[in-house]
Amino acid sequence: MIGLTHYLVLTGILFSIGLVGVMRRTNLLMLFFSTEILLNAVNIGFVAVSKFYGDLSGQMFAFFIIAVAASEVAVGLGLLILWYKRNGSVDLNSLQMMKG
């Protein structure tokens, strides 16, 4: 019998995968992808809790998180393109001008 716990376990594992991706990949595009995984993990958790409690607020929150993720991607990719045009690289290590 699949219960709430199984969905939340899926949330936890997806969240950890996203977190590993954010911390370890040096490609800026991969960084943005990993934040998408984080938000999706939270989404599936919200919808699962919403079903098992009979309350629609969870689905609402998931809907708003999707909208926020869309805007974040737009601005983030805009910044990335500006950086790439300036520096020709999407490497996290190229953000080194102000180290320390």
Added chain:
Amino acid sequence: MNDFLFIFLSFFALLGAFGMIVLHQPVHSALSLIVTLLALAGLFALLNASFLFAVQIIVYAGAILTLFIFIIMFLNVKESNLPKEPNKTLYLFLGGIVLIPLNLLVLRAFYAMPLLREPLAEDFGEIKPLGAELFTKWLLPFELISLLLLVALIGAVVFARKDEV
């Protein structure tokens, strides 16, 4: 049947997420992420969230990921210019090991949840009650989301504009 679907879909979700962080080429990672998003959409449908199922496919997989792939192809980073990630698999493995305590904490928190099983309404998650709630109780956040999208739009347009002398 539901259980089998859940296991099948979550397996693909995890596989896609895992592939996304491991693969080297951005396009492969994007395609892997699409697998995850579609699997998650299926899970939404399983959880009586029919509107979110449609929104996830149309907005997330259809718009956001398309934008990502478009940008990847526009940037056209050559294979040799991609950042070299030496020992990537080793680092990812180590990162996974380091995160296991955090994961266990979160999972333990989830196992100890108090579960209220209330009987669900007949049309729970249908578009009509969802719309009724969205446009009454959550009207202000809904309008603010439109403001948020406007801010993102202005930001994107301003970045892309050519400098007028």
Added chain:
Amino acid sequence: MLEPISIDIAGLNLQALLPMAILTIGALALICVDLAVKGLNRSFLTMITILFIVLDFGAVIGYKGDVRGFFDVLLIDGISLIAQVIILVASALFLPLSMSHRHFREFKMAEFYALFMFMIVGFQCMVTSDNLILIFIGLETSSLALYTLIALHNRAKAFEAAIKYFTMGALAAGFYGMSALIFYALTGSVEIHQIEQVLQERHFEPLVGVLAATIFMVAALGFKLSLVPSHTWTPDVYEGSSAPLAGYMSIVPKIAGFVVAMRLFEMLVASGVVWLEYVLYAAVVLTMTLANITALVQEDVKRMLAFSSISHAGSMMAAILIGTTQANTALFVYWIFFLFTNLGAFTMLWIVRHRENLWDERYQHPYTKFSGLVKIMPMTATIMGIFMFALAGMPPFSVFWGKLYLISAAINSDYIWLAVVIALNSAVAVYYYMKLVVYMFLHEPVTIDARLYATNASTSLKVIVGFAAIVTIFSIAFVEPLLQVITHYVASSGF
């Protein structure tokens, strides 16, 4: 099939929306006007924005409505009013810095001012809400506008600062979502007052769950408030953005984050869940101490000010940790005085900004730049010295009163060690503030050309600096009435 839904308009309390609606209409009007008329003047845009901010301020001050609004999503209690006043005053004071002597491309764009107003709307939504969803939307709106504003400066360092800030903010959004998820799963509600009620009824039963949720929330707010360990990229963000925006970032996002932290953490800390108290205690002490120690070895004044802002924000988190009415009042009073002092310090940096890095190849404002400034431009050096003394917490300047009140609040609540740590850190901080004063007053000047130091000065900048200096020097007159007003508001909202 379609039944009409009846909503009671009077029960909606639309007056609560008026402040944010004014700014939104202003921003939209500005964009539409920019479509029609080309080449709007910089002063016109600044003045229109300040006009709308003043109207918004009037709406906030004159608010006499219900505490709850709009289907209970808005919560306009005392601390929300004070925080909105601080945000609006800070915005109105930081905006004239755009009218500098040198012309920057971003200040001629109407989109800059529209995004600025949208950002203020986002911050206002963050502080006037009790609902985790609305706080999230306000947080993201203001953050996205802020990333764009930083990147509009169009230098390579600004792009780098914007990308670093964006990555931190995206991670913060993920952690916030996770924390909200756990709170929702534990209590079945996304409203903070209901979360508190249910948690207290159950005596914080699944303790691991409550802890996990709180730690994620501390991590999320920690990115915004630059608590350790999320403070690593903050000085880079300050260094890369323009001085007015860096000064703005050190004041306004922090106060919005503090109000959210106040709403969420005070109940949790007061409930006696000891782990949370220890976690916050450790975060506070580490933030103050590490930021101070790193500021000691900085060679650039802007980075030093960034670390000092992190340290001040750490002491504010101590006020939230203490949690009494006196401590919360101390937080707001301290932040008001800190606002004027930081405004002055960053405006001085903006005035002496030069287009090329004449003194050091990487830093724009190294200490050596200010050597012997008293012989070249005595007025500038004196005013900068006053701001440094004020930031160091010397009596009778502004920040001293805030610190005094905070330490007395700590001692009154038996947090003796915390008071000792705050006092020690203030003593350590004196060193790096005095370092700049020593360079200005006791070293030999590097160059005798006074014009190099005033390339960016203009009347409006000088007026702002003068105003900040006057408030800093005569702050002793404001302390008593300010304390009374703020204590009344804080107590009336139950904090």
